[in-house]
Amino acid sequence: MAESPPQALPLSPLTALAARLRSVLDTPGLTRDVVLNIAIAVAYGAAGHFSLAAATEHRAVSSLWPPAGIALFAFTRYGASRLWPGVAAAAYFLNTSNGLSIVGSALIAAGDVAEALVGAWMVRRAWGESVVPERLSDVGALAGLAGAVSTMIGATVGVATLLVTGATTLATAANIWLVWWTGDAVGVVVVSPLLFAWSAPAAAPKRPRRRHVEAILLLVLLGVSTDLIFARAGTIAFAVFPLAGWIALRHGLVAGSLAIMIVTVVAGWRTLAGYGPFTDFSPTTNLFALQSFLVLLGVKTLLFAAMRAEARASRARLARLSHLLITAHEDERRRVARDVHDELGQALTAAKIGLAAALHRTQLRGSLDSERHVRGAASTLDGAIEAVQRIVLQLRPGVLDNLGPIAAIEYAAQQFTAQTHVPVTLALPPEPFPIDDEHSTVLYRVTQEALTNITRHAEAGRVLVHLHHRNGTVTLRIVDDGRGIAEESLRNPRSMGILGMRERAAACGGRLDVQRASPRGTAVTLTLPRTPTGVSHD
Ligand SMILES: Nc1ncnc2c1ncn2[C@@H]1O[C@H](COP(=O)(O)OP(=O)(O)O)[C@@H](O)[C@H]1O
Numbered sequence: 001m002a003e004s005p006p007q008a009l010p011l012s013p014l015t016a017l018a019a020r021l022r023s024v025l026d027t028p029g030l031t032r033d034v035v036l037n038i039a040i041a042v043a044y045g046a047a048g049h050f051s052l053a054a055a056t057e058h059r060a061v062s063s064l065w066p067p068a069g070i071a072l073f074a075f076t077r078y079g080a081s082r083l084w085p086g087v088a089a090a091a092y093f094l095n096t097s098n099g100l101s102i103v104g105s106a107l108i109a110a111g112d113v114a115e116a117l118v119g120a121w122m123v124r125r126a127w128g129e130s131v132v133p134e135r136l137s138d139v140g141a142l143a144g145l146a147g148a149v150s151t152m153i154g155a156t157v158g159v160a161t162l163l164v165t166g167a168t169t170l171a172t173a174a175n176i177w178l179v180w181w182t183g184d185a186v187g188v189v190v191v192s193p194l195l196f197a198w199s200a201p202a203a204a205p206k207r208p209r210r211r212h213v214e215a216i217l218l219l220v221l222l223g224v225s226t227d228l229i230f231a232r233a234g235t236i237a238f239a240v241f242p243l244a245g246w247i248a249l250r251h252g253l254v255a256g257s258l259a260i261m262i263v264t265v266v267a268g269w270r271t272l273a274g275y276g277p278f279t280d281f282s283p284t285t286n287l288f289a290l291q292s293f294l295v296l297l298g299v300k301t302l303l304f305a306a307m308r309a310e311a312r313a314s315r316a317r318l319a320r321l322s323h324l325l326i327t328a329h330e331d332e333r334r335r336v337a338r339d340v341h342d343e344l345g346q347a348l349t350a351a352k353i354g355l356a357a358a359l360h361r362t363q364l365r366g367s368l369d370s371e372r373h374v375r376g377a378a379s380t381l382d383g384a385i386e387a388v389q390r391i392v393l394q395l396r397p398g399v400l401d402n403l404g405p406i407a408a409i410e411y412a413a414q415q416f417t418a419q420t421h422v423p424v425t426l427a428l429p430p431e432p433f434p435i436d437d438e439h440s441t442v443l444y445r446v447t448q449e450a451l452t453n454i455t456r457h458a459e460a461g462r463v464l465v466h467l468h469h470r471n472g473t474v475t476l477r478i479v480d481d482g483r484g485i486a487e488e489s490l491r492n493p494r495s496m497g498i499l500g501m502r503e504r505a506a507a508c509g510g511r512l513d514v515q516r517a518s519p520r521g522t523a524v525t526l527t528l529p530r531t532p533t534g535v536s537h538d
């Protein structure tokens with residue numbers, strides 16, 4: 001089948017640039033390494049510079065340290081062996097420009113590199129295949145190992161250097177260590193998730209526009225409410241938790257990490273200006289409290305996003321399994337039907353021919369007793385042959401495979417009327433239409449189950465079966481005028497027949513609705529989406 005060439009989409013210059021950048025980043029080699037090192041150094045330096053500049057205004061935010069998250073992300077995603085020069089250079093220049101000695105700056109930079117190195121190593125090991133924190137255990141590893149454990153390295157080396165170079169005293173060292181540690185942890189928990197989420201290849205299918213609008217509105221609401229909470233002293237900071245959690249649960253990791261970032265920026269900015277819940281105590285205590293708050297918010301929000309991702313992954317696994325079971329079941333039925341028909345059916349027919357010959361000879365010889373025996377055996381055999389035909393049809397009617405779903409539905413309706421004496425009105429397409437094997441099986445099985453349900457439960461006087469297809473979408477409606485399905489049967493998860501129909505529909509991308517019909521009776525509606533042409537399902 002010839003594919004028509006994809007329409008060339010008009011690329012905006014920005015999209016083109018992003019695509020170009022992505023292709024550079026995805027092709028290993030010297031160019032990529034140089035570009036990445038420069039990019040990391042610039043990002044690290046800029047984030048650090050901004051953070052330090054904020055510190056000169058007010059001690060309270062002197063240590064929120066985004067560079068820790070940037071370095072962790074870079075090492076985890078692209079490998080520390082390639083990128084450590086960029087991180088080391090940026091960390092060194094940040095420290096010298098902040099007035100530290102050459103030796104002191106080099107030591108602190110080494111501590112920062114070691115911290116990110118160990119953090120990235122632990123995260124890589126714990127994450128395995130994951131490229132974003134998409135499982136609860138991934139979040140645990142990111143926050144617990146990289147956020148809490150490896151950050152102790154940078155804080156310890158840093159504070160020791162300050163002590164040795166005389167930049168601080170033993171009395172304040174413990175406090176500085178705490179603030180340094182939680183500041184790096186904020187960097188890891190707040191900044192790295194956003195980078196991981198944005199650099200990951202898009203796995204999810206494109207979402208409708210209104211979902212994006214909803215996410216943006218929720219994020220704006222979060223920003224505004226954070227600002228309101230942090231605009232006054234003594235308000236409860238954790239009032240932002242539910243909304244941030246909700247955003248992550250409903251919209252996933254990208255929106256969740258944006259939520260964390262927004263709260264961090266707004267809360268940091270307000271605290272810096274001297275407002276909000278984290279301004280009542282000594283600068284170090286305030287800072288420690290703010291940073292702990294942000295780390296907890298980050299962990300909680302990431303956990304919510306991971307919960308959502310895990311739930312979706314397990315739903316997808318179940319759907320695949322259900323699809324597999326349904327197709328395997330159908331294949332097995334087809335195989336058994338063929339075997340029973342070919343082998344048993346033919347053996348019985350051969351026996352019948354043999355018996356007929358025997359009967360003929362007994363009649364010639366005139367032995368009435370043997371004739372009676374042979375006649376008895378022949379009629380038993382007739383019963384057996386009929387039974388085989390019936391079983392084969394029930395397993396999988398040949399019309400379905402030979403003549404397609406329209407004939408099979410007609411056949412099912414005939415069987416139904418023969419059994420129940422309830423007339424069926426058929427509204428079927430006059431001509432066969434293109435449909436694959438899987439979809440036509442679903443049409444037949446749903447008809448079969450719906451008619452069986454009418455036989456067993458409906459007490460109907462008439463049945464209407466309506467099948468039509470338009471623009472590739474096939475719709476099947478089976479309506480009876482019986483007593484109508486009870487509300488609790490619709491909701492009952494143990495209605496296995498209805499559940500089976502739903503699963504079959506879902507397994508090939510369709511849906512099934514069961515409703516009470518008006519004025520009375522029950523309507524079963526199956527909608528199957530456009531069949532991908534050229535794709536064979538057998
Ligand atoms: N056409 C119908 N009319 C009235 N009730 C129905 C109809 N189809 C289904 N029901 C009700 O819904 C229940 C669930 O149906 P189903 O899942 O097929 O289970 P089962 O047929 O094994 O009872 C039935 O027990 C019956 O009470």
Ligand SMILES: [Mg+2]
Nearest residue numbers: 452453497498
């Ligand atoms: Mg049933």
